[in-house]
Amino acid sequence: MFHRRLWLLFSAAFLVSLALMAQAARLSLGHLHEDRLDRAEQAMRTPKLVETRRGRILDRYGRVLAHDEPGWDVMVDYRVITGEWAFARGRVEARRDRDWWAEASSDQREARTLEHAQPYLEQVEMLWQTLADLGQWRPGDLTRADIEAEKNDIRRRVQKLAAHVWAVRQERRAERDGEAVSIAEVADAIAEQRQHYSVVRDVSERTRVQVEAFIAEAEVDPGLGVWKQVRMERPRQRRYPLETFTVEVDRQGMPGPLRSDQPLLIDAEGVGLHILGQLRRTYEEDEDARPFLVTLPDGSTATDLRGYLPGDRAGSFGIERTQEFWLRGARGRTVTHLDTGVEDRLSPVPGNDVKLTLDIDLQARVQALTHPDVGLLVRQPWHRSATETPEPKILSGAIVVLDIESSEILAAVTTPGMSIRSRREEPESVFRDAEYLPYLNRVVSRAYPSGSTLKPFVLVTAMDENVIGPEDTITCNGHLYPQHDDRFRCWIYKRYLMRHGPLDGAQALQHSCNIYFYTLGDDLGMERLVRGLRRFGLGSATSCGLTDEHPGDLPSDAMIPNMGKTDAILMGIGQGPVTWTPIQAAAAYATLARGGVAYHPTILRDPSPEDARGEDVDVPRSAIEEAMTGLKLVVEDKDGTGRFINVDGQRIKIHNVEGVSLWGKSGTADPGSVRWVDHNFDGKRDPGETYTLANDQDHAWFVGLAGSEGGPPVVAIAVVVEYAGSGSQVSGPIFNEVVRALRLEGYL
Structure with a gap:
């Protein structure tokens, strides 16, 4: 009798433990499954931001003093900017010998990857130098130092954004699972790390044609493969069409030696510039004041399409600065579902015009x-x-x-x-x-x-x-x-x-x-x-x-x-x-x-x-x-x-x-x-x-x-x-x- 009871108790405990283990496994696999589903679903969607138009600045009679005008920018894949593209290509080359790769140590793999990445690193170097050379045909244009500064700024801003997203993911996963989560477990590439960025802005028509020639040649010349990661886009450029005037000055009423019956033609530059202002690249304080990704009270993130992304422009001084949030519009967004081909589109909202009292x-x-x-x-x-x-x-x-x-x-x-x-x-x-x-x-x-x-x-x-x-x-x-x-x-x-x-x-x-x-x-x-x-x-x-x-x-x-x-x-x-x-x-x-x-x-x-x-x-x-x-x-x-x-x-x-x-x-x-x-x-x-x-x-x-x-x-x-x-x-x-x-x- 005693042994039978003991056996029944042991069986009951075993069944309870088994049920708990099954539930834990189900929850664990379920969360893993949910994560995989989320990632798979994200992979099936291709989001793309649609740039907006900044509002115009007009004088008292409606003459346009500042407006957005489409120009050409040289856009380069973020993975080329960071160097990741060259090493990824080298790793693909190194792994072609699968048997060797399977038996090689990590140090051997790294050395072989670096060896195969070298030609691609040289392509990347050639890309930057070529862009710098193309910018030297007119005084005051782009230099190699300018390109390096732009690349560093893009890397810094995207890394800051990625760190923020990963920290939010880590916190949400830890809260959901009830245990600490390493940053490596949530550090998947964010969308901004898979995008192209403007490295050279507002290029001349001559430079645009030359860059597009390199892109076309890359389709048949493997030695120019890096140019496949480059594209020309037309984000809007800020123009100030009345910043320069030729004015006829009447000198008949001027004093002494300044008086003349002949008018004087004066080329006035910078007309109204102190009032209008200009744009500059955003600073960290701009992005902190109006971030593109906003953390909600529940810990989730949302997108503010009026917020600032790395490489954005904001008013530096003058009306461009004081009326920044009135002039600045909201981006649009398209999401293409790869499984169905359906495209969801949210149209951009143009910025508002500002009319000045200035004549x-x-x-x-x-x-x-x-x-x-x-x-x-x-x-x-x-x-x-x-x-x-x-x-x-x-x-x-x-x-x-x-x-x-x-x-x-x-x-x-x-x-x-x-x-x-x-x-x-x-x-x-x-x-x-x-x-x-x-x-x-x-x-x-x-x-x-x-x-x-x-x-x-x-x-x-x-x-x-x-x-x-x-x-x-x-x-x-x-x-x-x-x-x-x-x-x-x-x-x-x-x-x-x-x-x-x-x-x-x-x-x-x-x-x-x-x-x-x-x-x-x-x-x-x-x-x-x-x-x-x-x-x-x-x-x-x-x-x-x-x-x-x-x-x-x-x-x-x-x-x-x-x-x-x-x-x-x-x-x-x-x-x-x-x-x-x-x-x-x-x-x-x-x-x-x-x-x-x-x-x-x-x-x-x-x-x-x-x-x-x-x-x-x-x-x-x-x-x-x-x-x-x-x-x-x-x-x-x-x-x-x-x-x-x-x-x-x-x-x-x-x-x-x-x-x-x-x-x-x-x-x-x-x-x-x-x-x-x-x-x-x-x-x-x-x-x-x-x-x-x-x-x-x-x-x-x-x-x-x-x-x-x-x-x-x-x-x-x-x-x-x-x-x-x-x-x-x-x-x-x-x-x-x-x-x-x-x-x-x-x-x-």
Whole structure:
């Protein structure tokens, strides 16, 4: 009886164990079967991505400034890029002797594989060198080093993507099986390791024909077998069709030796490039911010067809950068089922167009005025610089034109500029020129002391704070303090030992009297003065849609208690702790023209920026009218400081465009005695950066308004020229020629 029970218990335990073993085997085989089914199913599907079209960039009249255009790229199989193709071919050759292979050691197999791979490695080397040689027929084109850099970048990015996919697979398998899984068990090749990649982009028609000849010859010549792994494709290339203009410059109204009855033809390169921007290869941070493969909360992965893959392009600067996700479309995808021949297709989604407020014709006209051959931005004898016989030096600066009614930017030029050609062929001249910084968009990215162009806003603030009334005057004796004190002298006293006498607000602007505005700064004090200037946008970026905008400088509330009387006095004439950018200057003057209503300037028409317009700065209308009267006197009265320039001892009218009405203010702003060398090439003064002493000239400003004769102002214009001398002498004639360009384009 006892033995029978023992036998029954043993049998039951055996059957239970057998059942458990069978279940484990079933589960294990089932998972293995599932994996095999998944892999087999994947092998029966051939996925292929379909490239999308990036949105266009248009000017205000719909002219195409940037668009995608199909070009030819040399695409090479990833396994050739990594070298795997040559060793795979060598292994196939080595294994032809099956008996030897079966008995050989691993070291022997590796040596035989390497021996047979050698001819294929030589083919690969020939491929890269041939592509480099084909790219040498035109200066500035492809080099072997460029190809190696591109290959390294592709390998790095694909390996990073593969590591991510394998890590997700490993985690999912370990969670499913309940035990650790080695990376080798899940490290099957991902789709991106079986694709072709652009190694040479946008090749010429000549290169395309030569590459296709090699591909065709490879079908009959085994020595060219590697070319079977190459194909020509037409991904879209970014084109900027209006980046170069030929402009006819009218010189009849220019000063002195620049005047001529014969127009000058100027080839303007890089028109609008600082605004439009360009594309670059994506960085890791781009791919991290918008990855092509996304890990979901449950650990699975999904594809974001708007995400970035190795070798993709993204906006580097300008509108291409700020509007990247609006311009960028979504890829499509086709999946061909090899067993049925059925193709599933998901069409690509094109990127959205961006319409700018820019008038590209006006932009080209204004840019042509800055060309050295014209001479307006070359140092001239009448610029009233400290040098008796100034050398013919090219000057740096910026010009911006703003539509007053809409606050839309019509033109924004920085000089010296850059072009697509110079960025490609002469990058050192663009990115390593520490004096001129051609890559820097001075319209928004550099702030300057405002000089006397700030005086209208000091006047309006003083009248708003009841520091001075419309009928009140301040007497200019040539100096703010007693005569023996050299501080705070008026410019007319320092230059001619003269005095302005009693002046009201409009007259003080007309004569640009420093004593008048020193007094207002002193009476207002720092707190009230800063509060008034903030209402006109000083100290804050305009958020106009251009990249790397500088907010300008204005003391913060925390700084004001630590600042003294001298700071407020200096700010009264636009010196001391206050700077602004050309776009801020134009926007502030446009606010005066609207009667004290501030709009945010913008470069974007579509997609439209958030509507934050129509903010009343809340100052008396009488204060605005007094400032506008003064600005009119500056350019129209015979004693206005912006009326004449002196050329060869003769007084010549600055503003000579017929049929227009003008308001304006010149400014000669002291930049300080230290000129800095931008060793970091970022346009910013960084802590610890080296500075270079130089006896530089003042920054020359002219900011004003223009309208049709007898009508209200319709455009605001800001001109600044760095280290150039007198505002009226240097920037006044440039302002005049911008007005002429506006008239020619039908704005006035």
